[in-house]
Amino acid sequence: KQEVTQIPAALSVPEGENLVLNCSFTDSAIYNLQWFRQDPGKGLTSLLLIQSSQREQTSGRLNASLDKSSGRSTLYIAASQPGDSATYLCASYYGQNFVFGPGTRLSVLP
Amino acid sequence: NAGVTQTPKFQVLKTGQSMTLQCAQDMNHEYMSWYRQDPGMGLRLIHYSVGAGITDQGEVPNGYNVSRSTTEDFPLRLLSAAPSQTSVYFCASSYFAGTEDGYTFGSGTRLTVV
Numbered sequence: 001k002q003e004v005t006q007i008p009a010a011l012s013v014p015e016g017e018n019l020v021l022n023c024s025f026t027d028s029a030i031y032n033l034q035w036f037r038q039d040p041g042k043g044l045t046s047l048l049l050i051q052s053s054q055r056e057q058t059s060g061r062l063n064a065s066l067d068k069s070s071g072r073s074t075l076y077i078a079a080s081q082p083g084d085s086a087t088y089l090c091a092s093y094y095g096q097n098f099v100f101g102p103g104t105r106l107s108v109l110p
Numbered sequence: 111n112a113g114v115t116q117t118p119k120f121q122v123l124k125t126g127q128s129m130t131l132q133c134a135q136d137m138n139h140e141y142m143s144w145y146r147q148d149p150g151m152g153l154r155l156i157h158y159s160v161g162a163g164i165t166d167q168g169e170v171p172n173g174y175n176v177s178r179s180t181t182e183d184f185p186l187r188l189l190s191a192a193p194s195q196t197s198v199y200f201c202a203s204s205y206f207a208g209t210e211d212g213y214t215f216g217s218g219t220r221l222t223v224v
Contacts, residue, residue, distance in 0.1 A: 004152070034212045042217060046213065046215075049212040097158055098155075099155075100153040101152055102150060
């Protein structure tokens, strides 16, 4: 059974800092890995999707990497802003469905 | 706007009542799924469908029923609501299982069972 964990569970940083969110999965036989953002009381917004054959994806200030052999993915956020405050979830596509991590709650202080 | 539409957004039920959570998408996606989100536990898969007429169970299917009579709609039925089903429910869809485009999520239904 695939299990996905995320470290840290919560993170508070001052505006402008670069930060890294970590995602680990137990079974490396994944098809892809997706990072989502969730604002309080809202649904999930897709940020980046990395195919199993890829090493990283970039979108603006966001960069996600994937290391299947070690069962890890990282989401790098450059020059953080208060508007980045949200919960970030990773999900590994395994079998026929996504398996989600519990999320990292990020607060960026002005 | 194209996307995944969930109704209602909020619902309060009494223990033992039944209800249907609606999910509709207009993107011609074959794959649809239902998740529940509970504090500290992430999203857990309830049921999913890879196309009209085909459904299967996920991680936590007990107490829920689904059907997929059309490509667009994937309703989730609570047969006899219990307080343990208090949660936020999300519907998600994609072109097909394992698509490189990933999932599109609805905005969720917040359900409270008293």
